[in-house]
Amino acid sequence: MAETTFSIWRGDSGGGELQDFTTEVTEGMVVLDAVHQIQAESANDLAVRWNCKAGKCGSCSAEVNGNPRLMCMTRLSDLDLDEPVTIEPMKAFPVMRDLVTDVSWNYKVKKKIKKFKPRAPDSDDGTWRMVQDDIDRVQEFRKCIECYLCQDVCHVLREHHLHEEFAGPRFMVYSAALEMHPLDTEDRLADLKDDGGIGYCNITKCCTKVCPEGITITDNAIIPLKERVVDEHYDPLRKLFKIFRK
Amino acid sequence: MADRRTHEFDVLVIGAGGAGLRAAIEASSAGVKVGVVCKSLLGKAHTVMAEGGIAAAMANVDERDGWKVHFADTMRGGQYLSNPRMAELHAREAPDRVNELEAWGAVFDRTKDGRILQRNFGGHKYPRLAHVGDRTGLEMIRTLQDHSIHAGIDFLMEVTIIELLKDGDRVIGAFGYERELGRFHIIRCKAVILATGGIGRGFKITSNSWEYTGDGHALAFEAGAELIDMEFVQFHPTGMVWPPSVRGILVTEGVRGEGGVLRNSEGKRFMFDDIPDLYKDQTADNEEEGWRYTQGDRNARRPPELLTRDHVARCIVREIKEGRGSPHGGVFLDIAWIKERLPKGAEHIRRKLPSMYHQFKELAGIDITEEAMEVGPTTHYVMGGIRVDAESQMSTVPGLYAAGECAAGLHGANRLGGNSLSDLLVFGKRAGQHAARHAQEQGNGRIDGGDVQRASSRALAPFERDADGEGPFQIQYALQEMMQDLVGIVRNEDEMQRAAKGIAELRQRAEKVAVVGNREYNPGWHAALDLPNLFTVVEAITLSGIERKESRGAHFREDYPEKSDEFAKVNTTLRRAADGSIEVRREPVPALSEEQRQIIEEMK
Structure with missing residues (x-):
C-alpha cells in the first residue's frame, strides 16, 4: 500500500512545531499504529501515551486533523491520505512532550468530589437490591474511560482556561453517576454549583459529540444536574420554605 | 542531586491494577503509610481490559453453587497443579470481595429480584461471573480507583521501578524513574507488594499492552525470590x-x-x-x-x-x-x-x-x-509467577509480597475465565493486610548507596552507547517473533532449545542497544529498560517448558502429547543460582487436606 505523510507535533512546554514523517500504510491501520511505526522506524523518542489499543483505557487521546480522537480507534481508511495527516496533543492541557499532555488537573478535580456514600444495606447479609431499569442511566455514565476528550473540546476549558472555576464535562458525568446512583445518600448539589461551576456550561453539546463511548453527556448528565441545582438553590418557593423552617 | 526524588512509605505497592489497588486500600485501612507506583496513569492498568466478569460463588442465579463447587472447578481447570489452600481461600472469599465492590459504588448488572447477576463462563459449573455487560474490568478498576483516592494513599503516576533494594535478606526499598522528566525515584519502605501483572509482551500476538514486560516477575527473581509454573502461559482462544x-x-x-x-x-x-x-x-x-x-x-x-x-x-x-x-x-x-x-x-x-x-x-x-x-x-495471561505463601502472599524473600497475575499458585496449569478478577481482589486484600502487619513489626532498613549508584548507572547506560547501535524496539520485536514461533501454543524440545539459544544471543545484542533523545518522556529509553525484564521471563518460560516433558493444561508438547504421572504432582520451580544461572527444580504440589480431597472426589 501507499506511503503516507504524517505531520506530528513535536516539542515540550517551551514550544514546538509540526514535523513530517512518512511511513507505509497497510490495511486496517489506525492512527496509533502509524505513530508506533514511525516511533520504531525513525523517531524512537517520539512521546505518545497509550495502553490498551482497543478503545477501553482512554490513554491515547490526541487531535487528529484537528478533531479530538482516540488514536487507537481512528482508522486511517476513514481519513484523506492524499493530504498529510496532522496529529497534535490535546489543547486543553499543558504539553509534557510531543503528543503527551499533563492531565493531572483532572485527578485533582475528581478528588474534590464527595465520594460514594451508600444507604444501609437492604438485606441482613449486607447486600442491596436494585432493579436493572433503575441503574441503566448510571451504567451509561460509568462507561466513561476517562480519555478527557470531552474536557479537551469544552470551550470553557479549551478557550477560556477556566480550570479553576469549572470541573468540565467529565466531572459532570462523574457527579451525575454518583447523584443518580440508587444507593447513594450524599448531596453534591451545592458543590456542583460552587466548586464545580456547573453554570458555566451553556449546552453546546461539543462534549457529547466527541465522546468515544457515546455517552449522552449533555442531555443525560449535565442538564438533569442543572435542573436539580436550580430546584435546590433557585426555586423561590423552596427558598421561602427554608426561611420558615429556620 | 536534582535528578533524584526520595519517598518514604511503610508499604510500597508496585502496580495499580485490581490487585495493587485492592492491596493498597487494605494496607492503608490498617493505618500504615502507603504509596502506589503505577507505570501508566491511574485507572489505565490492564484490568480495564477484562471483559467477562468476576467469578464468585454467590449463588444468585443458581442456588446449587457454593465455594466447594468453585474450589473443585478451579482445581480441575488447573489440572490439579494449583495450590489447594489458595484455591480454597479464593473460592471462600470471592463473594465477600464482590459485595464489597458494590458497597464502594460498583454497579453490576442485576437479576430480576435485584441482586447481582451472574453469567456462564468456561469451566465454571454454574453461572458464576458477576459482570457489567462486557466491561467488568473497567467497572472494577474505576470502583477501586475512586475508593482509593479518598483513602490517604500516595500515587506516583508514570513511574517505573527497575530495581528492588535490599538490606541483607530483606526488601527495604525500590529504585525507579519517572516518565515525564526522567528523574530517578528512590523509595524507602518496610514492605513491597508486587502487583505488576503479566508478561504478554514476550510474544508477538498478545492482548496485553506495552506495560506487560514481566517487571514484577523479574524484580522478584533478581531479588532472590522463586518463580513457579512459568511454562503455563494462557493463550486465550x-x-x-x-x-x-x-x-x-x-x-x-x-x-x-x-x-x-x-x-x-x-x-x-x-x-x-x-x-x-x-x-x-x-x-x-x-x-x-x-x-x-x-x-x-x-x-x-x-x-x-x-x-x-x-x-x-x-x-x-x-x-x-x-x-x-x-x-x-x-x-x-x-x-x-x-x-x-x-x-x-x-x-x-x-x-x-x-x-x-x-x-x-x-x-x-x-x-x-x-x-x-x-x-x-x-x-493473554501467565499462570506462573512469584511463589507465595497462600495465606499471606509473601514470597520467599522477607518483606516482599506479590498478588494478582505476577503471583502464582491459584491457577495451576490453566486459569478459568473470571478467576483472574476474583484473584486480584481476594489476594490483593490479603497481601495488603499482611504487608501492613509486616511493616508495623519491622524497623527501617538501610539503603546501600552503592546499590543506588549501580542501578542508576545501569539505567543511563543506553544513552552512553554508540548512537549507531541497534534500537530497543527491533530487539523487542525479534524476541516476540521468536517466542511466538518457538515457545507458543504447540511446543517441542528442539524448538525450545533453539529459543533458549536465541534468547542468549538477543540478550547480547540488547547489551549494545543505544537510545536517542534525552530523558524526558522517551519511549525508546523506557523500552530499553524493559528489555532485561522481558529476557528474564521468556528465559524462565522456556526453561520451565523444557523441564516439563508432558502436555498438561496450557503447556502442550507435540513430542510428549500425553499427561505423565511423573509430572502430575510437581510445580516447576526456578531460582537464580549464585553463579548467575537459573536453577530449575521440581517441587511437590502442596498436599490436599482431607476435606479438600473429599470435595474434589464428590464433584468429579
Whole structure:
C-alpha cells in the first residue's frame, strides 16, 4: 500500500512545531499504529501515551486533523491520505512532550468530589437490591474511560482556561453517576454549583459529540444536574420554605 | 542531586491494577503509610481490559453453587497443579470481595429480584461471573480507583521501578524513574507488594499492552525470590485476527457464554469433535442442549465452546493447521445466529456485548449482529509467577509480597475465565493486610548507596552507547517473533532449545542497544529498560517448558502429547543460582487436606 505523510507535533512546554514523517500504510491501520511505526522506524523518542489499543483505557487521546480522537480507534481508511495527516496533543492541557499532555488537573478535580456514600444495606447479609431499569442511566455514565476528550473540546476549558472555576464535562458525568446512583445518600448539589461551576456550561453539546463511548453527556448528565441545582438553590418557593423552617 | 526524588512509605505497592489497588486500600485501612507506583496513569492498568466478569460463588442465579463447587472447578481447570489452600481461600472469599465492590459504588448488572447477576463462563459449573455487560474490568478498576483516592494513599503516576533494594535478606526499598522528566525515584519502605501483572509482551500476538514486560516477575527473581509454573502461559482462544493491526485484541469469552458458537470454514461446530475425558460428563453432546444451557436451562450441560481455554485454543489451532480455517488464519465465532432463536436477537447482542459490538464495528468494519467474527488464539495471561505463601502472599524473600497475575499458585496449569478478577481482589486484600502487619513489626532498613549508584548507572547506560547501535524496539520485536514461533501454543524440545539459544544471543545484542533523545518522556529509553525484564521471563518460560516433558493444561508438547504421572504432582520451580544461572527444580504440589480431597472426589 501507499506511503503516507504524517505531520506530528513535536516539542515540550517551551514550544514546538509540526514535523513530517512518512511511513507505509497497510490495511486496517489506525492512527496509533502509524505513530508506533514511525516511533520504531525513525523517531524512537517520539512521546505518545497509550495502553490498551482497543478503545477501553482512554490513554491515547490526541487531535487528529484537528478533531479530538482516540488514536487507537481512528482508522486511517476513514481519513484523506492524499493530504498529510496532522496529529497534535490535546489543547486543553499543558504539553509534557510531543503528543503527551499533563492531565493531572483532572485527578485533582475528581478528588474534590464527595465520594460514594451508600444507604444501609437492604438485606441482613449486607447486600442491596436494585432493579436493572433503575441503574441503566448510571451504567451509561460509568462507561466513561476517562480519555478527557470531552474536557479537551469544552470551550470553557479549551478557550477560556477556566480550570479553576469549572470541573468540565467529565466531572459532570462523574457527579451525575454518583447523584443518580440508587444507593447513594450524599448531596453534591451545592458543590456542583460552587466548586464545580456547573453554570458555566451553556449546552453546546461539543462534549457529547466527541465522546468515544457515546455517552449522552449533555442531555443525560449535565442538564438533569442543572435542573436539580436550580430546584435546590433557585426555586423561590423552596427558598421561602427554608426561611420558615429556620 | 536534582535528578533524584526520595519517598518514604511503610508499604510500597508496585502496580495499580485490581490487585495493587485492592492491596493498597487494605494496607492503608490498617493505618500504615502507603504509596502506589503505577507505570501508566491511574485507572489505565490492564484490568480495564477484562471483559467477562468476576467469578464468585454467590449463588444468585443458581442456588446449587457454593465455594466447594468453585474450589473443585478451579482445581480441575488447573489440572490439579494449583495450590489447594489458595484455591480454597479464593473460592471462600470471592463473594465477600464482590459485595464489597458494590458497597464502594460498583454497579453490576442485576437479576430480576435485584441482586447481582451472574453469567456462564468456561469451566465454571454454574453461572458464576458477576459482570457489567462486557466491561467488568473497567467497572472494577474505576470502583477501586475512586475508593482509593479518598483513602490517604500516595500515587506516583508514570513511574517505573527497575530495581528492588535490599538490606541483607530483606526488601527495604525500590529504585525507579519517572516518565515525564526522567528523574530517578528512590523509595524507602518496610514492605513491597508486587502487583505488576503479566508478561504478554514476550510474544508477538498478545492482548496485553506495552506495560506487560514481566517487571514484577523479574524484580522478584533478581531479588532472590522463586518463580513457579512459568511454562503455563494462557493463550486465550479468541483474539481478533483481522485486520493485521488489531491482531491479538481480545474477544471476550462472554460471547460464547451468551450463545456464540465456533465454526470452521465448512460451517461445522468443530468443538464437538474432541471433548476431554475430564469434562465428558459436564459437556453437552448436541447443539440443542448446549443452546439450552446458555439460556439458563439448569438441566442442560454446557456447550463444548465453554470448555477450558487451553483446550479451545488447541482445537482452533488444529482446525487452522488442517486447512479448515477462516480467510485470515482464524476460525469463525458466530453470535449473530442467535437471532434465529431469540426475538430481538440483534438488540440482545448489543446490550449484552456492547464493547465487542463497538470494537468490531470500529476496528474491523464488521457488524457482529449480522456476521461471524474471525478469531484465533492470543497470548493473554501467565499462570506462573512469584511463589507465595497462600495465606499471606509473601514470597520467599522477607518483606516482599506479590498478588494478582505476577503471583502464582491459584491457577495451576490453566486459569478459568473470571478467576483472574476474583484473584486480584481476594489476594490483593490479603497481601495488603499482611504487608501492613509486616511493616508495623519491622524497623527501617538501610539503603546501600552503592546499590543506588549501580542501578542508576545501569539505567543511563543506553544513552552512553554508540548512537549507531541497534534500537530497543527491533530487539523487542525479534524476541516476540521468536517466542511466538518457538515457545507458543504447540511446543517441542528442539524448538525450545533453539529459543533458549536465541534468547542468549538477543540478550547480547540488547547489551549494545543505544537510545536517542534525552530523558524526558522517551519511549525508546523506557523500552530499553524493559528489555532485561522481558529476557528474564521468556528465559524462565522456556526453561520451565523444557523441564516439563508432558502436555498438561496450557503447556502442550507435540513430542510428549500425553499427561505423565511423573509430572502430575510437581510445580516447576526456578531460582537464580549464585553463579548467575537459573536453577530449575521440581517441587511437590502442596498436599490436599482431607476435606479438600473429599470435595474434589464428590464433584468429579
